[in-house]
Amino acid sequence: VDPAVVRAAREHQDRLTKPRGSLGELEAVSVRLAALAGTVPGPVPAAPAVAVFVGDHGVHAQGVSPWPREVTGQMVANFLAGGAVVNALARQVGATVRVVDVGMSAEASAVVGAAPGLDRRSVRAGTGDIAVEPAMTRDQALRAVAAGAEVAGELIRAGHDLLVTGDMGIANTTPSAALVAALLGADPVAVTGRGTGVDDETLARKVGVVRRAVTRATSAGAGPGDPLGVLAALGGLEHAATVGFMLAAAAARVPVLLDGVIACSSALVAAALAPEARAALFAGHRSVEPGASAALAALGLVPLLDLGMRLGEGSGGVLAVPVVQAAARVLAEVATFDGAGITDKQAG
């Protein structure tokens, strides 16, 4: 990011026909978008796309979710049929939905069957149980990162100019919490949440599982200095793909809207691997999940929506698409005091 572009964007924003600062966070978003594009004003994103990366989780065996594993596959079928929440929200904002299998279990794959709409890039059939073993090998993590990067590249080459992260994978808030705890050095109890809504007993079990997983990974040498090692030890295949998705978009200077805790925990990995990638990241919303807020705070990202959502799928990211577009459009289209012949306020 060129400081001169940031300054020029800020100065242009201050010449628009409105009291300075009166659009709050929308102004900051417009400046960040211009800085990312390297032009003032920046382009107004017109073709959003959400990539829903799908994976399953060995840690499901620890009883961290009340949903059976088969639901991952059932929901993939729902996405492909256009019946899920992310589909309805995407229709509302004109976004394309890409569903990408990077690691469904064999059971989930059986449920989905032959599905022409599914982008198949499976690296392995679900992760290992992080309570007792690494989620995946380093090589598998790298392959999933590459798969996510390829998806971003394809979408960008197809003309998409605003990418949104999405995810599906029963139990995937557990590896998210583990990633946040390991990368931020946070106590698992502070960053582990109820996911889709577990009861007190399950939450307590989940915190214990995250604690064991982080302890195991740390003892095996994984730590903040080796983000890829942490990802392989504790993450999900959808997390790894999301990391690659972010890195490729950032490299192409295309903004990425984050959804909830899966995206936020993945963003910690992406930012640890490539700190400059943060410039491309925008937080769609504040998920109820505590790990999401902890990650956003660490990344210095301000969520655009705060509606008490905790669904995933990309829902909170897609819902924020018009806010990002609006921010860019204000900088691009609003008249200036000079141009419109409007009296600026008296110095006070």
Added chain:
Amino acid sequence: VDPAVVRAAREHQDRLTKPRGSLGELEAVSVRLAALAGTVPGPVPAAPAVAVFVGDHGVHAQGVSPWPREVTGQMVANFLAGGAVVNALARQVGATVRVVDVGMSAEASAVVGAAPGLDRRSVRAGTGDIAVEPAMTRDQALRAVAAGAEVAGELIRAGHDLLVTGDMGIANTTPSAALVAALLGADPVAVTGRGTGVDDETLARKVGVVRRAVTRATSAGAGPGDPLGVLAALGGLEHAATVGFMLAAAAARVPVLLDGVIACSSALVAAALAPEARAALFAGHRSVEPGASAALAALGLVPLLDLGMRLGEGSGGVLAVPVVQAAARVLAEVATFDGAGITDKQAG
């Protein structure tokens, strides 16, 4: 609102393929929209319109704003030219912008000149100075209420199914604060804010002006039991028109998205006149202005956005249009567990 429809909407929302409650406030909005329409699911608003009601304020003479009065007219010209923030945001969400003069000053009218795009319904050329005299007569207040109601009626007959409140009028956060203080019995210091951004000295003067205005009006007999009297004593012509706009939309069961403190203070008047009208009101955002939050809390409305905005014009309401549409669309389009053959979670 029929409790049976509310129950049916809630039950339908709970059958959708997502964890119950996982869409947070979006679910509540979808249920309220269905209840307002009296059908489950409710219609998905497709043709939003924002009405920007314009008025001037005698209290400007007290030095409550650093902006000269002529800016009201200059901004009206900017709206008509499509160059203001509300225009850019309206283009983003596909909303029509209607600009309605209900009380511009003579100076502002002179600036605007012959403007074919302006909807002229002026009741009087600016209000009286509320620090020393009533803003308007009861009859004038009623006529401005009627003008706003007519605008809502015309927009609804033209097919608009989601109305957004907008306003323009230099100094209009001062009468807004006075309305909130008088109707809620709040201390002026707690509900008077910096408007478009005044300095400490101007803010202190503004609080004093609001205090004098409320004391004067109360001594003259205006109080919460007579909302129209309070409106005439302390409000603006744009506030009065906004009250009528809300009442007419509510009567037609069309949802109204509130922008900032001008709308929120007007909503207190509307809800005092017709408590059932509250069912049609949705809070677009939480304005920085403290009177807005006080009014929303009193009305029991939850703001959809909280981005630190304080512009007015309808900006925060228009920006929330896609969120309202998304809420309705989820209830209308998302598959149910039964319909999609998805396993519901195990009772936990």
